[in-house]
Amino acid sequence: MEDEFLRWIYKRMSKFKPPLLVGVGDDCAVLGLKEKKIVVTTDAILEGVHFDFKASPEDVGYKSAAVSLSDIAAMGAKPVALFAASALTFKYGGKYARRMVEGIIEALEPFGAQLAGGDYTLWSHPVVIVTTAVGTVEKPLLRSGAKPNDLICVTGTLGGSILGKHLRFTPRVNEALYLSQNYKINAMMDISDGLSLDLSRMMEASKTGCVIYEERIPVSSAAVELAKKDGVSPLKHALSDGEDFELIFTLPKKEAERLLKDSRIETQVTVIGEVQRKKGIWIRRNNGIKERLKPEGYIHGKTVYKPLKE
Amino acid sequence: MEDEFLRWIYKRMSKFKPPLLVGVGDDCAVLGLKEKKIVVTTDAILEGVHFDFKASPEDVGYKSAAVSLSDIAAMGAKPVALFAASALTFKYGGKYARRMVEGIIEALEPFGAQLAGGDYTLWSHPVVIVTTAVGTVEKPLLRSGAKPNDLICVTGTLGGSILGKHLRFTPRVNEALYLSQNYKINAMMDISDGLSLDLSRMMEASKTGCVIYEERIPVSSAAVELAKKDGVSPLKHALSDGEDFELIFTLPKKEAERLLKDSRIETQVTVIGEVQRKKGIWIRRNNGIKERLKPEGYIHGKTVYKPLKE
Known part of the structure; x- marks a missing residue:
């Protein structure tokens, strides 16, 4: 099952474009960036905490990516790449994983951001998905800059x-x-x-x-x-x-x-x-x-x- | 418990240095990089799969960071920052989280890499920790470059x-x-x-x-x-x-x-x-x-x- 999913994702993700220079399949993804400042955020989405059985795998994937994109947005940054590490329940298996990935891509595509890497494990406990998004920014917008009379x-x-x-x-x-x-x-x-x-x-x-x-x-x-x-x-x-x-x-x-x-x-x-x-x-x-x-x-x-x- | 841990980590991580420009506490971390190429890797470490009850929280933190550092190394890159998202079992609580973070820092410090952000949730299932490491590289070493007679x-x-x-x-x-x-x-x-x-x-x-x-x-x-x-x-x-x-x-x-x-x-x-x-x-x-x-x-x-x- 794991190998099947990995073969599928290698094929699904093989069409990457700059600034992603190396995508899924090596030890790391490689990004070639013109901007000198990057922003990074990581978020965990857990079954039973952040979603329940009513959420489809696409919903789960979509939400996991969108949560990290929202953090990138909050810095005034442009999202570039997303990484997704997941632990999936054995019985859900590879089909669930593929549908989740489609949800992730659905969230990323409108912004031109790419799924650039991940990790995938099966276990007997509820689903966990952790997304890490990387964005580029010229002047990051911080939460600490509010001024009286704003x-x-x-x-x-x-x-x-x-x-x-x-x-x-x-x-x-x-x-x-x-x-x-x-x-x-x-x-x-x-x-x-x-x-x-x-x-x-x-x-x-x-x-x-x-x-x-x-x-x-x-x-x-x-x-x-x-x-x-x-x-x-x-x-x-x-x-x-x-x-x-x-x-x-x-x-x-x-x-x-x-x-x-x-x-x-x-x-x-x-x-x-x-x-x-x-x-x-x-x-x-x-x-x-x-x-x-x-x-x-x-x-x-x-x-x-x-x-x-x- | 969660707030206590967050207060602790804000204090623990408040001394960050370049290239980390904004550390824990905003929507994203901000990194100011001189290099134009970055490498990124993400890895999930699960209780009962990648470690068991015999591993101390420091061991778990150390391993989670070291696994991602090993991927950064494999690209011939210099590790810069690490992000850790964790789901911890309720009963383990904040002390476990703090000890885990100390293990992460122990793995990072010899290489001058910094813990730059994370996410932290409590739940009733086994421990999950996902680390994402960011490194900089001039010429990434890929697994696809082997040549006959090498x-x-x-x-x-x-x-x-x-x-x-x-x-x-x-x-x-x-x-x-x-x-x-x-x-x-x-x-x-x-x-x-x-x-x-x-x-x-x-x-x-x-x-x-x-x-x-x-x-x-x-x-x-x-x-x-x-x-x-x-x-x-x-x-x-x-x-x-x-x-x-x-x-x-x-x-x-x-x-x-x-x-x-x-x-x-x-x-x-x-x-x-x-x-x-x-x-x-x-x-x-x-x-x-x-x-x-x-x-x-x-x-x-x-x-x-x-x-x-x-």
Whole structure:
């Protein structure tokens, strides 16, 4: 089974192109890069934690790649190559592996990134897939660059990703590249563990605080739908559900004004708040009252309520 | 537990140096490289497959990093950064994770490579650790470059790694760099699945065959020891045991002659055979008779006996 899969993947991956100089089949892949700065991220996706039996092998492959692409995007970088190491359950076998690889390629192709290598083992436990993505960048966008008076923006809508988006989302690669090339973005990251938690991490890294406006949070229809089922408010879902894989970024007010008029960006961008010197995450409620927001998010099955260093 | 570990690792990894420009803590690590070619490899290490309960967390971390370093070495590249994604069993927890990280760092430090990022999840299944190593290279050494009449060399001694070497081996990074800088090496790879199997892969990739000499195979003392226990011959262990993590390389005869006189290389190097046009792996027995050698190796718990495309 393993040999069969390896033969299949050698054939499937034999058409690689620059900057990939050596693809699957040697001890390492070789990349010839013009850019001097590269970004690298690695993410583990586990059966029973990040997906369940309802996810197809294609979904699993797609998600694993898209999660790493989202991290590449969050740096304002261009994804170039992806590496996938997997441990598959014996009974799933080679067909599952091939379908998973097709899902990976489906996630990579729109961005011209290539599957460049991997590792593959069978075992008797649940499926594990670890993707490592490599991208190139001129000026990396860090989460530590937010400045007081910057406006805070997010792409897309938030909350309720568990209803489906967490498996099939579009990593914001094109949006991030466009933003970094056309605007002065001071800080950027992706929302993987929930808006309020990830925002608190950005503010902490930037040694700033912020206020966000309740009425401006772009609540997704999935958050509304989920709220009907579980009685938690749609806003709370938008603030604290994980796996939105949207971008949060901050930029000077004038830049934000320019961005809001920019018709070339097709993805929804919403100004949700403002960076301030005063630490902590604050929310201005619809009634005008500002209150402290306890950062909440979803990390691998447990709700967490504090940023790392607080 | 998770937050505690993350706080610990942020502190442990906060002293990074160039070419690592951004280390643990952002969406991606950022590397600023002078070289234009990079090599990347990813490897999964699974509890119950690649190690068992007798391995300490430090052993597990060390092995996971060293396996990827060995792949970097096999390209004649210099390891720069390593990324580690792990799924740890709940009951093992943060202390296990910290000890594992210390093992990783122990493997990296002799080569000046840095732990640059990772991912960390707890689950109820056995431990998984996936390492991805990035290296820089001027002229990558491929497994496909062997030429007829090249001599075939291996570093170190072979066989019986299951007795301990598979957990604590020295990846041949320095040796490979020295060789690539001072000799015309036509092909190189590391031995991860067994000499005869990996050699067959090199010959297949190079569209050549080879003959090796029974009396020249550097049988390790561990192979001799293991043979006493299991009745399999020491030679057979040296030819087909996995996880030696030594280098196989081929070079022109004159270069090999020069290498054998080179006192600057401290690791044992043995000429074990010669590349030939005629396909297949042949062995010249001690009685002078040449016979075909069926490539055998050990891949993740099963003995395999055929190269991928045969």
